[in-house]
Amino acid sequence: MLSQTNQPKPNAFDNALEQLRIAAEYLKLEDGIHQMLSHPKREVTVSIPTRMDSGETHVFTGYRVQYSDARGPSKGGIRYHPNVSLDEVKALACWMTWKCSIADIPFGGAKGGVICNPKAMSQHELERMTRRYTAAIADFIGPYRDIPAPDVYTNAQVMAWIVDTYSALKGYMVPEVVTGKPISIGGSLGRDKATGRGAVFTTAEAAKVKNLDLKKATFAVEGFGNAGANYAEILQDYGSKLVAASDSKGGVMSKNGIDAAKLIAFKGKTGSVVGMAGTQPIDDDGLLQLDVDILCPAALENAITPEIARGVRAKMIVECANGPTTPAADKILDSNKVFLVPDILANSGGVIVSYLEWVQNLDRISWPELEVNTKLEDKITGAFKEVYRTSQKHSTSMRTAALMVGVGRVADAIRTLGIFP
Numbered sequence: 531m532l533s534q535t536n537q538p539k540p541n542a543f544d545n546a547l548e549q550l551r552i553a554a555e556y557l558k559l560e561d562g563i564h565q566m567l568s569h570p571k572r573e574v575t576v577s578i579p580t581r582m583d584s585g586e587t588h589v590f591t592g593y594r595v596q597y598s599d600a601r602g603p604s605k606g607g608i609r610y611h612p613n614v615s616l617d618e619v620k621a622l623a624c625w626m627t628w629k630c631s632i633a634d635i636p637f638g639g640a641k642g643g644v645i646c647n648p649k650a651m652s653q654h655e656l657e658r659m660t661r662r663y664t665a666a667i668a669d670f671i672g673p674y675r676d677i678p679a680p681d682v683y684t685n686a687q688v689m690a691w692i693v694d695t696y697s698a699l700k701g702y703m704v705p706e707v708v709t710g711k712p713i714s715i716g717g718s719l720g721r722d723k724a725t726g727r728g729a730v731f732t733t734a735e736a737a738k739v740k741n742l743d744l745k746k747a748t749f750a751v752e753g754f755g756n757a758g759a760n761y762a763e764i765l766q767d768y769g770s771k772l773v774a775a776s777d778s779k780g781g782v783m784s785k786n787g788i789d790a791a792k793l794i795a796f797k798g799k800t801g802s803v804v805g806m807a808g809t810q811p812i813d814d815d816g817l818l819q820l821d822v823d824i825l826c827p828a829a830l831e832n833a834i835t836p837e838i839a840r841g842v843r844a845k846m847i848v849e850c851a852n853g854p855t856t857p858a859a860d861k862i863l864d865s866n867k868v869f870l871v872p873d874i875l876a877n878s879g880g881v882i883v884s885y886l887e888w889v890q891n892l893d894r895i896s897w898p899e900l901e902v903n904t905k906l907e908d909k910i911t912g913a914f915k916e917v918y919r920t921s922q923k924h925s926t927s928m929r930t931a932a933l934m935v936g937v938g939r940v941a942d943a944i945r946t947l948g949i950f951p
């Protein structure tokens with residue numbers, strides 16, 4: 531994929547390692563621990579032969595990377611996308627490790643991915659591919675080992691197929707093998723909106739420290755999927771105005787504001803935000819450089835490159851996506867005093883409620899949605915405060931502070947555990 535200046539997009543795992551290097555320097559990490567944290571604990575690559583509706587067989591490639599389990603079973607979503615690669619999954623698994631650590635939940639980090647184009651596949655094809663992928667990684671996952679969840683272009687239904695396949699192989703029901711399940715099989719209330727809701731809680735905290743009045747704030751969302759759309763709808767309840775949104779097919783904007791709930795309904799019907807009544811088209815680069823108070827990149831990695839960063843006019847960036855800003859772009863945003871709530875903090879609401887789902891499953895209980903949302907708010911607000919305190923204490927950006935908190939706790943766990951044998 532090429533950016534606007536035809537520079538190749540940086541490798542996401544290189545970005546993750548560069549972020550780790552910066553944190554290691556601040557933390558004065560021992561070289562051995564830095565080395566351990568630079569290598570995923572386990573990488574699994576599997577072939578997924580799938581019967582297509584045409585009767586032909588297609589062999590998909592899938593990955594599961596378990597980056598670390600020093601703080602608990604590894605945890606992270608599964609992504610279905612044509613651009614999935616082993617290095618992308620490694621980066622995402624690495625970020626999950628810091629994310630769970632910052633949220634202070636007892637998980638390590640993992641991620642899975644299958645190279646496929648789910649938009650061009652039927653439900654039956656997706657089901658057969660998911661079941662075969664599950665069978666291929668079944669020996670590596672489990673409620674005390676590694677717990678998958680939804681990510682880009684996977685959802686609660688995909689999680690249900692994983693539960694059914696895993697349980698069939700085990701011979702008994704194991705709903706707690708994944709989180710983000712449908713409610714009917716043990717999913718948690720509040721999980722579907724948790725990433726967006728959590729990001730709004732961090733926005734509210736950021737607004738307090740930056741003296742931004744959310745009742746008067748404008749915002750733009752790049753990537754109107756699960757995280758971005760819920761973020762928009764919930765932030766709108768605080769009085770902020772959505773002025774632009776985009777998805778893989780294009781973007782829309784309106785200075786007068788776009789009703790997020792209506793945009794969600796429109797996208798539900800047509801498959802895209804493009805063509806929403808009362809809006810003008812806008813491309814992604816234009817959206818990312820709009821004069822708004824809050825910019826929310828909620829799509830894929832490497833959206834904010836140095837070229838884009840130089841033109842960013844938002845006061846604040848809240849990263850709902852994983853890895854949307856390159857390390858080189860970070861430096862520019864930082865010197866331009868853009869306040870950034872980094873991905874591993876901003877979007878941790880998803881995995882925080884995944885943790886709450888897992889606890890409910892293991893205890894065979896279920897909490898009302900309000901209780902889940904309150905626990906989410908407590909956890910993510912606490913994490914924001916810890917990261918903000920760290921950034922003030924060490925005079926660093928919020929990104930570096932988040933990495934210091936996340937990496938620091940994992941390093942502590944490794945030091946305490948020691949090395950076998």
Ligand code: GLU
Pocket residue numbers: 605606607608677678679680681682709710852877878880881882884
């Ligand atoms: N895919 C989500 C993330 O990137 C959620 C992971 C989870 O709930 O385990 O944080």
